[in-house]
Amino acid sequence: MALAEPRFAIATPRSREGLAEVIARQGTGFWVVAALLVVMPLIASPFWLVQILAYAMILGMIALSLMFLAGYGGIVSLIQMTVAAFAAYLVAIFGDSAITQISLKWPWWTAVPVAILLATLFGTLGGALSVRTEGIYTIMITLAIGSAFYYLTLQNYTIFNGFSGFNGVMPPVFLGIDWGGTVPFYYLTLGCAALAYGVVVYVSRAPFGLALQGTRDNPRRMAALGFDVVAHRIAAYAFAAVIAAFAGVLLVWYQRQVSPGTGGVGPVVDMLIIAVVGGLSRPIGPFIGALVYVLLRTFALDLLDWVGFEGKRYQLLIGFGFLVIVLFSPDGLIGIWQRLRERYRKSREAQDAQMRTGGGAP
Amino acid sequence: MSAVPNLERLxxxxxxxxxxxxxxxxxxxxxxxxxxVTLSVRPGERRAVLGSNGAGKTTLFNCVTGDFSPSSGVIRFFGEDVTAFPPHERIRRGLRRTYQISSLFTGLTVIDNVYLACRGVSRNRFSLRRPRRDDTLQHAAESLVDAVHLTAVKDRLVGELAYGQQRQLEIALALSGAPRFILFDEPAAGLSPTERADLVQILTSLPAHIGYIIIEHDMDVALRVVESVTMMHNGRIFKEGRPDEIESDPEVQELYLGGGHG
Incomplete structure (x- = not known):
């Protein structure tokens, strides 16, 4: 169904089909990647499993929540990283950490749901504040909320423990498994990321997602069809916030700590870069963008050293990579992939046509 | 929004x-x-609004649907004061409209366009669950597509449709749910003679309880599908009457029909 069409093309015109049909329709590429991800612990080292893949999937989930809003709703919200950081903070505050005078030591099965609930509420309220703005103004207002949150966590010591934040936040031990262990944490992250991906794909073709795409393309007509466009957009913020909140919980378990820098302006903008580099047109884009981002961050230093440049300039390489991708493909890596496939298909069709005319031309 | 005190509304x-x-x-x-502008239309009444460009016809529609709020005055829909209502609240009460320039979802299929329209005036607009195959709204959408003769192209993307087909889809969207009153904004604009005949047939075969106002420059279409006519000029109503009265009115002929119909 992948057409190299406009940036926000709807993934498939067939909007109503069962889960079994969706699964049956997936190409071999999907199954190869899925199988590879499942057997990855047999192949990859712990470093690759957690530092690269799990981290990329966590960032991918946050970027996915941004992609859901931007790709289907036309809403460029920079609040998603802040929602994740807020969830991360709440896990540390309600649960256990090394900062014993603040952490409430609730068991994880109370702390995590409450954290996700409150973070979702926060994301929804932020959405309600910015929903009546469009384009650059949405970016501005969500960035302002993000900055306000950053400075709040930096300067508040009674709840957020200021500059140092919380360390010693451990993943739980549950069902006899230490979820902080390499392989369990990898599968936990994989499970959450796959679920988030599947839910976004499913909802994008459910009435809610279909109507959201309608509000993106033609809000005025949607109102003239009886839809409350503002309410619909706020609901989209809420839906995206749930995904970002889940990712925030995983993030604090991955880093074992959370500090103001987690939700700083840097990560907020990084999230936009990840989503744009990956591609905003399909839910897989943010995950690809996140993987590229994590790989660049991890290996740019070595790569530069190897070529003979100053290793400390790895940010330059990241920036340059971002520029190149956006310049050559406004719809990100997904767009490049789709165009390559389209070209391959066309050249094959042309070959077939040539053979036909060659064989039986009058 | 209105400058009129509440007492008058009541x-x-x-x-x-x-x-x-x-x-x-x-x-x-x-x-x-x-x-x-003061105007009243009975339930089931079909009326044309005529006038030259800039007479205020489309602005009238935009005020009735709530796309613009009027600077002053009161709008009632089946007795209810809807002046301050947002557009979607008016639509949910049975008001519908079509647009002069087709306003469709070109990235969606024909059936999905109509399905969205059916969703918009039903409950569960926020449903996260995909409908099953035997979904009632799905059936409603299919029969609407059929009613405007688009069944053959129902799975095509709207952007790929011919102009006339897009105009027909525009009408299908306005017929979704249980419309009580429809505003048609130049539905015949750009249509071929055959398509115009189709349009007249669709309009005249609407259930009798559905009233409408139609803005139309083509007199052959407009005067055949209405029982009353309102003439507008420079944002004001200056004449109302039956189609034959309007056609023979000397003032109307001078102002509107004058040049063109020699």
Whole structure:
């Protein structure tokens, strides 16, 4: 169904089909990647499993929540990283950490749901504040909320423990498994990321997602069809916030700590870069963008050293990579992939046509 | 939004009219696109609004649907004061409209466009669950597509449709749910003679309880599908009557039909 069409093309015109049909329709590429991800612990080292893949999937989930809003709703919200950081903070505050005078030591099965609930509420309220703005103004207002949150966590010591934040936040031990262990944490992250991906794909073709795409393309007509466009957009913020909140919980378990820098302006903008580099047109884009981002961050230093440049300039390489991708493909890596496939298909069709005319031309 | 005090709104509670406008004006800066328009249409009545370009016809529609709020005046829909209502609230009460320039979801299929329209006036607009195959709204959408003769292209993307087909889809969207009153904004614009005949057939075969107002420059279409005519000029109503009265009115001929119909 992948057409190299406009940036926000709807993934498939067939909007109503069962889960079994969706699964049956997936190409071999999907199954190869899925199988590879499942057997990855047999192949990859712990470093690759957690530092690269799990981290990329966590960032991918946050970027996915941004992609859901931007790709289907036309809403460029920079609040998603802040929602994740807020969830991360709440896990540390309600649960256990090394900062014993603040952490409430609730068991994880109370702390995590409450954290996700409150973070979702926060994301929804932020959405309600910015929903009546469009384009650059949405970016501005969500960035302002993000900055306000950053400075709040930096300067508040009674709840957020200021500059140092919380360390010693451990993943739980549950069902006899230490979820902080390499392989369990990898599968936990994989499970959450796959679920988030599947839910976004499913909802994008459910009435809610279909109507959201309608509000993106033609809000005025949607109102003239009886839809409350503002309410619909706020609901989209809420839906995206749930995904970002889940990712925030995983993030604090991955880093074992959370500090103001987690939700700083840097990560907020990084999230936009990840989503744009990956591609905003399909839910897989943010995950690809996140993987590229994590790989660049991890290996740019070595790569530069190897070529003979100053290793400390790895940010330059990241920036340059971002520029190149956006310049050559406004719809990100997904767009490049789709165009390559389209070209391959066309050249094959042309070959077939040539053979036909060659064989039986009058 | 309205400058009219509440007392006046309450004074004539239920008039039995489908649509009633009292003293509706709309200013764009110093320009009065509508000035002091008072109009009432009975349930099931079919009326044409005629007038030259800039007469205020489309502004009238935009005020009725709530795309613009009027600068002053009161709008009642089946007795209910809807002046301050947002568009979607008016639509949910049975008002529908079509647009002069097709306003569709070109990235969606025909059936999905109509399905969205059916969803918009039903409950569960926010449903996260995909509908099953035997979904009632799905059936409603299919029969609407059939009613405007688009079944053959129902799975095509709207952007790929011919112009005339897009105009027909525009009408299908306005017929979704249980419409009580429809505003048609130049539905025949750009249609071929055959398509015009189709359009006339669709309009005349609408259920009798559905009233409408139609803006139309093509007299052959407009005067065949209505029982009353309102003439507008420079944002004001200056004549109302039956189609034959309007056609033979010397003032109308001078102002509107004059040049073109020699």
């Amino acid at each position: 004074s004539t509670a239920s008039s039995g009219n489908a649509l009633e406008l009292r003293g509706v004006s709309r200013l764009f800066g110093a320009l009065a696109a509508l000035s002091d």
